Amino acid sequence: MPEKIVVDARGMACPGPITKLVRAYRKAKKGDIIEVLATDPGFEPDVKAWAERTGNKIVELKKEGDVIKAVIEVTAK
Amino acid sequence: MPEERVLVLGAGTGGLVAANLLAYHGYKVTIVEKSDFHLFQPGMLWIAFKGHRPERYLRPVEDLVRPGVELVKGVVEKVDFAERKVTLGDGRSLSYDKIIVALGASLDYDAVPGHRQLFESIGDYFGGADAAAKFWSHFSKLTEGTLVVAAADPLYKCPPAPHKAAFLAADTLRRKGLLGKVKVVLALPFIHEYASETMAKIIGPKLREAGIEVKTMFTVDSIDVENKVINSLEGESIEYTLATVIPVHGGPRIEVNPPNAVDEDGYIKVNKYTLQVEGYDDAYAIGDCTNAPTSKTGVTAHLGAEVVVDRIMGFEARFTGRTNCPVVADGEAAFVISDYEHPPVPVRFSKMKRLMEDLFIAAYWSSLKYPEKWQAVFRAYFEATSPAVLGERGW
Structure with a gap:
């Protein structure tokens, strides 16, 4: 069963959000959804670069106020 | 003279600074430490990549505590914040009025397949002075091939540690006329050449100047020691002649009561400004053993110790995360x-x-x-x- 993993990295400065994403990704399996919430502005370009390199899919990337929400489908594992 | 009895767990940088400062101010201090020697941890880089003698970075703990500090040799097994009690491995128990936990981070060589085998065969620059000396005995014989410096997780002590490892290794090889015959590859779990993009722009060109090849977004997922290949979580592989991988870190390996005083990785949950253990006004944690959102490094341990000593003395000091x-x-x-x-x-x-x-x-x-x-x-x-x-x- 694919699972949804929520990673709350709000208030964490660089490289906090990516660190948390990498750690969640290690435990994830194919088909899982990782949702990351972050406030670090550097997270948006970083998560795009990460998804491109690892071959995982960004399903949603949006900004609500100060919070960046990225929803990633684990497709590369 | 203050009557409070302060118990300090761990004689690393933070623990020693806290204990010695408190003793200077007249407190009755007991410090618990499992090792006979204190290691200046950055020294492991110099031992492993420059061949420095381990003795240069080791001192007996008893020589580093000032008169007035009681040194107890023992392994901390359990910390009970609710009962104000600490239990040691040999069954002894210690009580306190105030406690400062400074037990550092633990290293997990079993989190990544093949890592323990690599560590036990050639050492590294994280697992102690002996491990660093062992690594030097292999690195100093390397005359061709590829040296890979990598990490198994983005959270580890001293964020520039792998960069320093690569710089020092390249310097040693260059001085022997071997740089080029031996390629130095620095594989990092970050998006850029350093965790912070601002510093990546400064460190990146220096790495290139030193002849170091950098691979970003490479988090070690498994090590095939027989075939000498490292595989990353991101789906890439690197072949190596000699490799060193920073292990996955976690909080101190102790039992804590209440269990929710530690996070999912075992780090002690503190208020990031006061360094008080969440929910307890008589308990503090400093340095690498906490979940404070700053780097795990001696500086934060040292500055944290000063803040905690000030607070125990009644001042409104705040830790800045510097x-x-x-x-x-x-x-x-x-x-x-x-x-x-x-x-x-x-x-x-x-x-x-x-x-x-x-x-x-x-x-x-x-x-x-x-x-x-x-x-x-x-x-x-x-x-x-x-x-x-x-x-x-x-x-």
Whole structure:
């Protein structure tokens, strides 16, 4: 069963959000959804670069106020 | 004279500074430590990649505690914040009025397949002075092939540690005329050449200048020791002749009551400004063993110890999360300077900064035993170089 993993990295400065994403990704399996919430502005370009390199899919990337929400489908594992 | 009995767990940088400062101020202090020797941890880099003698970075713990501090040799097994009680491995128990937990982070060589086998066969620059000496015995014989410096997780002690490893390794190889015959590959779990993009722009060109090949977004997922291949979580592989991988870190391996005083990785949950253990006004944690959102480094342990001592004495001190991580390159250094409110500011490499780092190493033992003598010196430095003062212009 694919699972949804929520990673709350709000208030964490660089490289906090990516660190948390990498750690969640290690435990994830194919088909899982990782949702990351972050406030670090550097997270948006970083998560795009990460998804491109690892071959995982960004399903949603949006900004609500100060919070960046990225929803990633684990497709590369 | 204060009547409070303060129990300090761990005689690393934070524990020794806290215990010795409290004793200076007249407190009854007991410090618990499992090892006979204190290791200046950055020294492992110099042992592993430059062949320095391990003795240079080791001192007997008993020589580093000042009179008035009671040293108890033992392994901390359980900390009970609710009952104000600490249990040691041999069954002894200790009570306290105030406690400072300074037990550091633990290293997990079993989190990544093949890692323990690699570590046990050739050592590394994280697992102790002996492990570093063992690594040097292999590295010093390397005459061709590829040296890979990598990490199994983005969260580890001393964020520039792998960069320093690569710089020092390349320097040693260059001095032997072997750089080129031996390729140095630095594989990092970050998006850029350093966790902070600002510092990546400064460190990246230095790495290229030193002839170091950098691979970003490479988090070690498994090590095939037989075929000498490292595989990453991101789906890539690197072949190596000699490799060293920073292990996955976690909180101290102790039982804690209440269990929710630690996070899912075992780090002790603290208020990031007061360093008080969440929910307890008589308990503090400092340095690498906490979940404070700053770098795991000796500087934060030292500054955290000063804040906690001030608070025990009744002052309203606040920990800023300040970092000052030295990045040592060939004959030069830079510092990664940030705090909770400011991401790393641009700090350029210079020979003067290298001189400052070398002076600090020379002063290290004294700064542990007599922290009050160094407070004015360090305070002047940290105020003059605060990220708010340096700003976007940097240093």
